[in-house]
Amino acid sequence: MKRAFMHEGKEDRSLEFAHPGKPCDEARLANIESTLGKVLPPRYREVIMTTGGGILGINTRVILDSHSSSRDDEVFHIDQMWGNGATTNGSDNNIDSVVPFLADEYQIPDSVLLFATSNSGMHGYFVINYYLEGYPPGSVLYVDDEINGQITKISDTFDQFIGNVQQDTESPSGRDYGTPQLTPVEGAKKGALSEDLIRMVDTAPVRDAEELVRAAAAQKVSQEKPYAIGSDENSKILLDIFMWLLSGYRPVWNFDDFAFGRKETSSPNFDTIIKDCFSTGENYMGFNYSRFKLNMWWDDRVGNGFLVNSGQGYQFKEDYLNSLFNTLRETL
Incomplete structure (x- = not known):
């Protein structure tokens, strides 16, 4: 269920969450601020209280103050804005638990x-x-982790940031959505695969590699979340x-190499697959993960030892x- 930001009793459809978190009260916000050790901007507090934050629509973007949005380098797409509770598709959205962990992992001061995050995940946030x-x-x-942590000032205040959020209706998302209105299991069984995954399936040592990956996906999406x-x-x-598919396509040297690849190369990784x-x-x-x-x-x-x-x-x-493989083949 989508949920739009409520400001002064009116819905702001430019900031609409496709998978919202859980709205909260002042007491919960006080707990969040205590854990983070920071007072949140008033407008951000409003966002969390009325929507819970969450995962935004695929075309949500923010433009720079006093700039035209016609150039690509002046447009920044937003993927998830953390707030409170789990999102409706099961992603942990609690800013006071997720953000301290990520800040430590990515050495954010x-x-x-x-x-x-942007639509490139923690590569841009x-x-x-x-x-x-x-x-x-x-x-x-905005911090671009792929360009040595390059920083771009988006706005002078959080109010201005929210005011500059809009829906990019003219630019295609670049995603292939396939046949509309499939169930999660139907999507797993016949939805489009990423280009990286197609290449790996084509070079896999077993002939039913695609059937195996779809069977694994179908099992996963048949769950409550x-x-x-x-x-x-x-x-x-x-x-x-x-x-299995990735390690058969190229060497995987450690966890980071599997999950996010190596910065010095454009090698496929779990995130791109x-x-x-x-x-x-x-x-x-x-x-989401x-x-x-x-x-x-x-x-x-x-x-x-597996x-x-x-x-x-x-x-x-x-x-x-x-x-x-035998376990998955039994489900086909």
């Missing part, structure tokens, strides 16, 4: 507060400035299949793969 030198306190900044990759066994099996796969149609947002959950799966598979370093990268043991 305490002088700013991470609050949103938005922060509120508190005392980072060279930028106005309260300003919203279909697109949330967590610590359940069906999530692990889906990750196993993606790792799963992106836009198994579409159910219009407004399909795809799978955190570095923490992916790392838990990796540690589990390595710790149990995934081993062969000297040519990490690979699954053959007996484990045979068991996995």
Whole structure:
């Protein structure tokens, strides 16, 4: 269910969450601010209280202050704005639990507060400035992690940031949504695959590789929270299949290489493989996952001896793969 931001009793459709979190009260906001050690801007407090934050529509963008939006380098698309509770598709959306973890993982300084990601995930993200030198306190900044942490000031205040959010109705999203109105299981069985995944399926050593990956996806999305990759066994099996395909296509040297690839290359990785796969149609947002959950799966598979370093990268043991394939083939 979509939910638009409510400001002064009116809906602001430019800031509409496709998968919203859970609205909250002042007491919960006080708890969030206490955990973060920061007072949130009043407008951001409004967003969280009325919508819970969450995952935005695919064409939500923000433009720079006092600039035309006609040039690509002046437009920044927003994917998720953290707030409160889980989103309606099962993603952890609690800013006071997700953001401290990510800030530590990505070494984001305490002088700013991470609050949103772009459509490239943590390769590009938005922060509120508190005392980072060279930028106005309260300003919203965009950090491009792929260009050595290059910082662009988006707006002087959070109010201006929200005022500059709009729906990009003229630009195509670049996603293939396939046949509209499919169920999650139908999307898993016949929705489009990413280009990276197609290449890996084509070079896989078994003839039914596509059937196996679709069977694993169908098992996963048949659950209550279909697109949330967590610590359940069906999530692990889906990750196993993606790792098997990726490690057969190129060496995978460690967890980061599997999950996000290497910055110095454009090598396929889990993030690029799963992106836009198994579409159910219009407004399909795809799978959501955190570095923490992916790392838990990796540690589990390595710790149990299923995934081993062969000297040519990490690979699954053959007996484990045979068991996995047999289990999935029984569902076909």
